[in-house]
Amino acid sequence: MDRLKNADHALPPPDGVPSTPRAPFKTLTEAYFLGYVPRPLALMCVGENPLAVAWHAPINKDPFLYAVAIDRTNHSHRLLEEGRDFTLNFLSADYLEDLLLSGQHHGDKLDKWKLFKSLKPVRALKVNALMVEQALLVYECRQEGLIGFADHSLLVGRVELLHYKRGKLKPDRVRYPLHMGKGYFSKNSRAYTLKR
Numbered sequence: 001m002d003r004l005k006n007a008d009h010a011l012p013p014p015d016g017v018p019s020t021p022r023a024p025f026k027t028l029t030e031a032y033f034l035g036y037v038p039r040p041l042a043l044m045c046v047g048e049n050p051l052a053v054a055w056h057a058p059i060n061k062d063p064f065l066y067a068v069a070i071d072r073t074n075h076s077h078r079l080l081e082e083g084r085d086f087t088l089n090f091l092s093a094d095y096l097e098d099l100l101l102s103g104q105h106h107g108d109k110l111d112k113w114k115l116f117k118s119l120k121p122v123r124a125l126k127v128n129a130l131m132v133e134q135a136l137l138v139y140e141c142r143q144e145g146l147i148g149f150a151d152h153s154l155l156v157g158r159v160e161l162l163h164y165k166r167g168k169l170k171p172d173r174v175r176y177p178l179h180m181g182k183g184y185f186s187k188n189s190r191a192y193t194l195k196r
């Protein structure tokens, strides 16, 4: 990871805007660095195969589209190339151990459902995939697109049906596992609103 030593090529700032101070910022070029920004860890099932994903986001409201970045070396990627449906399952941080197991093994080598301590599969209602009984919130998705990049593909799913457990998604109660990068996790321990 090279530090950007020379910013002489940069355009001068508009009038009245101070030029970017060198300190306290460090700069990186062509670098992969997530900076410990928390990302919710979810359990995705591609067909019957579960895997942990943290790189995901909503991208459209109507229709509701949801995007996930999938590593091209994962078994799940091959299943997606075959056009499989998938579900995204949001679980409480109590299930972090099983979530991590799903992220440490490949489904073409073993059946991850047999490794899990707690998580149980159930059939999704509208799409041809499994979902997780213990999930607080589930999106059932059909593929809308799969766009390949160098090492990941951007999977876009259309949410055909969503399930949620009534009373369990209260912002001040729900404790989702947040991946901070590397081996670090956190949970949203306190919710507050700025509305009066």
Ligand SMILES: Cc1cc2nc3c(=O)[nH]c(=O)nc-3n(C[C@H](O)[C@H](O)[C@H](O)COP(=O)(O)O)c2cc1C
Pocket: 041, 049, 050, 051, 052, 053, 054, 055, 056, 069, 070, 071, 072, 073, 074, 075, 076, 077, 100, 102, 103, 104, 105, 106, 107, 108, 179
């Ligand atoms: C915390 C965490 C987050 C992860 N996020 C992603 C992700 O967003 N996309 C992805 O493709 N793999 C992600 N992985 C890795 C996959 O879960 C892992 O490679 C898994 O073994 C793939 O399973 P499969 O080969 O059965 O598809 C993550 C793993 C962990 C532990």
